[in-house]
Amino acid sequence: MHEATIAHLAQSLKDRKVSSKELTKYFLERISRLDTSLNSFITVCEEEALAQADSADELLATGDATPLTGIPIAHKDIFCTEGVKTSCGSRILDNFISPYDATVVSKLKAAGAVMLGKTNMDEFAMGSSNETSFYGVVHNPWDTTRVPGGSSGGSAAAVAAQLVSGATGTDTGGSIRQPAALTGITGLKPTYGRVSRYGMVAFASSLDQAGTLTKTAEDSALMLQAMAGADERDSTSLSAIVPDFSKAQKSAWENITIGVPDNFFDDSLDTKNAQLVKEALSVFEKLGARIKDIHLKHIHLSVPVYYVVAPAEASSNLSRFDGVRFGHRSEHAENLTEFYMKTRGEGFGSEVKRRILTGTYVLSAGYYDAYYLQAQKVRQLISQDFAEAFKTVDVIAGPTTPTPAFRIGQKTDDPIQMYLNDMYTIGAPLAGLPALSMPCGFINNLPVGLQLTGPHLSEEKLLKAGYYYQQETDWHNFVPPGYEA
């Protein structure tokens, strides 16, 4: 059962070959047996899940089910879940029980999905390796001495090890696509605003976007369908019509033009990784796609732009964690300033502190124009380069990461090396574009990803390219050794 996709499980549930309760118990058993080696969950919600499964079975009996009714999923611990701890991977929220559901959570609940628990993540989604979590490192199921990527590392590891059929994630600079690539699964970051951010703990509000981590692009369409749409509680959510993603991705193939930026194939890219991406492109060529070389003039500046804009927004967003209304509160303060400083000093980990301080620095008097304003101008140029490219190509393809998963501890002492991991994924969120990563091969038994980026609101195109690619290849069917049974 665990090897089945959401699409297959939905059919089995519909045909009453299995009940949601059976599925839920089955996956809960896998989590308790296998997650000790991965640490992909922060909270497992056995009682709530079984109750949701009962309701799902009732819906399935009356024929009022959606394709997600009764499907076991997990939420990244950044999404507020009513009555369930929402830690964001941080000590400062270790005691926080959310009083309400995020829109993503309530929408998936309404579609009948069963939440098995909350997945581990880099603290406040700040990280590319899932090593900054207060709850410990998540291990990559392909090699447990290696990182699963981050920040949605718990969701990625859980889906790759088949502890859950699909999971939510969030992506600010690559936090869905990079872990999806490093664990051999499919990750979709939708267009900025396609999915509501209400109840999703804010990191960098102009970049944050919720998305999906699943085995296939077909499953990604099913989850996105339930998650997408305008939300009056998030004024940045888009009012654009939500198309039928599953129908669109399975429609007849039309020959597309795929742009391949030369900048993505520089010295930073592992040569075997480059070769696997080129092989993936030849699959599209066989389908009839045209490959066109392009150049994104300013993309090499996306990492420095990101490390100004994201910390600036984070330093402002994270000021809400003051120990007064919720979260950790220091017991060692004499006055109010000391109270804030100690509460936050004790509650935040070192990477979060570094980003808050960086953000405060680039926004402070005398530096604002030189750093923040200049970064927002270069961001505009990066965005214009994409817009220009999309005049002649339908999607842009390249690697998701420069290398396969690295070893735990390998980059923790060098933030710059860690940040450079996201060099291929940061461009899309800076420009608000949707992007998909899917497995395209292995290097020494470690998976790597192919990334497709499209114009605003082109999720159908990306999901269709993904679906057709996965009809021609079987990289998405490989399972990490030790997690087959």
Next chain:
Amino acid sequence: MLLNREDVEKLCLLSRLEITPEEMEDVSAKLSDIVNMVKQLQAAETTGVLPMAHPLDQAQRMREDKATETDHHEKYQQNASLVERDLYLVPKVID
């Protein structure tokens, strides 16, 4: 180093974030590395470029100025460490 101890202490106060004396050297060194890395932006030619305000160039949506939220203070205050007579308590601010 680009940022010395004094700079970091000032940033810590502005950010209301305590750094222990043991952390100080490492924080200064790594912050300096980050600032050094983002400095390369200054070489980019941006004359006449408008800073990006929103990835999709959207305007803020307006709604009727009407209260829509209901009172949830009891539920919300369950997450607070110290509450008395529906008020959040903080250390003494005024003597």
